[in-house]
Amino acid sequence: MARLNLLEETRFEKLPVSVFDNPNAASLSVAHRIANLIKKKQEQNEMAVLGLATGATPIAVYAELVRLHKEEGLSFKNVITFNLDEYYPMLPTAAQSYVTFMNENLFDHIDIDRKNVNIPDGTLSLEEIPAFCLEYEKKIGQLGGLDIQILGIGRTGHIGFNEPGSAPNSGTRLVTLDDLTRRDAARDFGGKSFVPTKAITMGIGTIFKAREIILMAWNRKKASIIKKAVEGEISSEVPATYLQLSDNVEFILDKEAASDLTRFNTPWLVKDCVWDERLTRKAVIWLANTLKKPVLKLTEDDFNNNGMAQLAVEKGPVYNININIFNKLQHTITGWPGGKPNADDSQRPERAEPAKKRVIIFSPHPDDDVISMGGTFIRLVDQQHDVHVAYQTSGNTAVWDDDALRFVEFSIDFAEKMGLGQEALQEKYDNMRKFISQKRPNQIDTPEIQTVKGLIRKGEAIAGARYCGLQDDHIHFMALPFYETGKNQKNPVTSKDIELTIELLQKVKPQQVFAAGDFEDPHGTHIVCFNIILAALTELRKTESWAQDCWLWMYRGAWLEFETYEIEMAVPLSPQELEKKKYAIFKHQSQKDRAVFPGDDAREFWQRAEDRNRETAKAYDELGLAEYEAMEAFVRWKF
The missing domain is CATH 3.40.50.1360 (Rossmann fold)
Structure with missing residues (x-):
């Protein structure tokens, strides 16, 4: 059998x-x-x-x-x-x-x-x-x-x-x-x-x-x-x-x-299933998408003709199933990503209290924060939460060589105009230019070039975070050691990476942490950075009560969005908010027009983010929910 x-x-x-x-x-x-x-x-x-x-x-x-x-x-x-x-x-x-x-x-x-x-x-x-x-x-x-x-x-x-x-x-x-x-x-x-x-x-x-x-x-x-x-x-x-x-x-x-x-993906088509809440939600959304019908218009025949008769029998009547899933989806939508003060939060993604939360947005690369959750970032600041952003790596391998030279040329000209000593800077520049002219594919940059590229991305990150409303003392550059190899192949994570993360978490004691859960990142940095955060929070939860009350939300970036059935918090963005998010991404000039490592998507990062956020809103709309311009999506990590 x-x-x-x-x-x-x-x-x-x-x-x-x-x-x-x-x-x-x-x-x-x-x-x-x-x-x-x-x-x-x-x-x-x-x-x-x-x-x-x-x-x-x-x-x-x-x-x-x-x-x-x-x-x-x-x-x-x-x-x-x-x-x-x-x-x-x-x-x-x-x-x-x-x-x-x-x-x-x-x-x-x-x-x-x-x-x-x-x-x-x-x-x-x-x-x-x-x-x-x-x-x-x-x-x-x-x-x-x-x-x-x-x-x-x-x-x-x-x-x-x-x-x-x-x-x-x-x-x-x-x-x-x-x-x-x-x-x-x-x-x-x-x-x-x-x-x-x-x-x-x-x-x-x-x-x-x-x-x-x-x-x-x-x-x-x-x-x-x-x-x-x-x-x-x-x-x-x-x-x-x-x-x-x-x-x-x-x-x-x-x-x-x-x-x-x-x-694995649609098991109801090939076997009897154990219909828990997650699988039911996935199946109903799949059925609605397959038939191009809103959730509330799905019928018993739709269930029976598409491998879901068992669900209809066990959990029916079908309309009750539809209502339940519709309500669950409706409750993921919130304009209050930090929780709505003085509101009944029993059906909301986030807690109402404390009304003003301490928040850390962890960004693996210096632009993931605004690309992935720029609208929510701005919303959290506007709603007066105590928001910090932490850039986990320098991102210095993703800057073009000629951009590095251009910034040093500016520094030389600036020093000359201001009457400052420039001989040492000129010597560094000459050495950099000579190295770059003879550089082999994937050759590790000199420490000076790595520094310049890191500073370029740091300056862009500061500009983006300031645009989102942060003060400088709430912007943190972690420069996690695993990344700082100067080459694409990174070092294994060590206790030092986790210790640096623990130190920042202990300093802020956040009630909310946002982290990149985009494990489709083709370079692997996202999952490494996420695992460091997870290790740090897991350690802190053993002894510190604030860590036990800290919720960890995952966002996704330029590579792939969460499936609709997975989303636990969907933050709608107006046309104006989407435009403001785009301007925050524009602050990262070294990644605009043509990134060093764009992956297999020819679109610029701002275009990917804009399209993806609109597609998420469209997915909700096609299921019969309210129509928004765009949405940013999040999934809560369960410890």
Whole structure:
């Protein structure tokens, strides 16, 4: 019976999928499968032929293989490896090369014979590549094919660098990279313009010949493409869908990457559900959006014809369900984000008391506060709450080099006009200009340049916070140590990051904290900063009563909004308030027109924020609630 239930639950899935609680558990499982294969081959006195992938996805797999080698004696003497791909052109010594990646994450730490390591050569001439690719294929074939091939998946649906349009029988070859793939790689290269336009990759046909294929994917960013790969029609537009044709494939996912699959996203379509408040709200909103009807116009037939008959029977009548959900949504809307004084707060998102709250808005980068919640920021100040803003990092990697030079040039001219000494400043400037003229992609800036870029963003943050109504003594720059590496790869969080956050929290003793809960941030800074705040508040809640009464609200930024069913506080903005928020974002001139790391969205940050806030208001309006110009949305963290 359990088997039948599982088949029913996964009936939309066209290939085997295993879902783990988190990436680490999934990675350990894959690593041990590889280790077991190696041991089995050792017992048979045979070579294990592995197809390996690069990128963030397999790093924990390689870390566990290294641990198994160092702590449990797993030998790689009988292992031959073939990597999926390499950028072209690419020197093997470059920081972004997959040779460097594999050495740093695996090969330098195990006992593999380097003659058994095969990685596409990014230094070949164009004329040499066809012969090299044929030889790569031939070598794999002479060894009897790959025993196991591990894969990641790009947001274009590429496997290896087989971009949309790739043929299912394609072999190893030179390919042109999709623009989205290059945008995703931009941060590793210090900008998209430095990302190679081509790569050498194993073909889909090569991958198919492996006796075992494991595709791994972690986090919410991969959820939409995983749904297409697993449940969609086979198409050259999503090359990973070709894996549906293989009898030897398995997708290994964490819960976040699997979250758009039908059995997780709309489970009422494939199984009986436990209808708690959250799932009921999600289902009713989904039904209203699917049928393009307001919540209060949904009928019993609508429920019955769309997989929700069980809900209608258990919680009905349907109109009562609709009324309940409508009221819940209505109660999330408030013009008083700090709580409405002297009001019944039993149906409001925030407490009425204390009427004037101490508030800290934590901003991971120097502009997240105004981009993500600029309207609410201004509203809190206007309603006379004691508002502080804390910029957790300097954001100094996201400033253009010529902007840094321009500001120093201004300082030199200012010093000259004012009759101040400028020789030392001129020397610093000359050194900066020389360094920048010879700077390699993603090369770490000198301390002087880092300082200038940090000061640029600090000045912009001050201007934005002042525009929102804050006094200077309520503006805090934390410069958390984990961030201050001068490079895109940041240090691990330490106790110092948490201690600095605890110190600020103890100083202000807020009743309200706002923090970035936008974990779709492609650079990872948001979730790191959020976890630091969470660790600090969790520690303080053990001993300090004010911390136990402090509510933590999450906002989202330029990347993705909360789903409507998740929103617990929606702050409406008038056209004038939306315009004022936009002006606050304009204070961040270094991020305007063209940001250094814009992600895969070509719009400017102010445009993203404006559109997103309007879309949130429209979503409420289409469900039958009041029509507003724009809305900022928040979810409360439950300790």
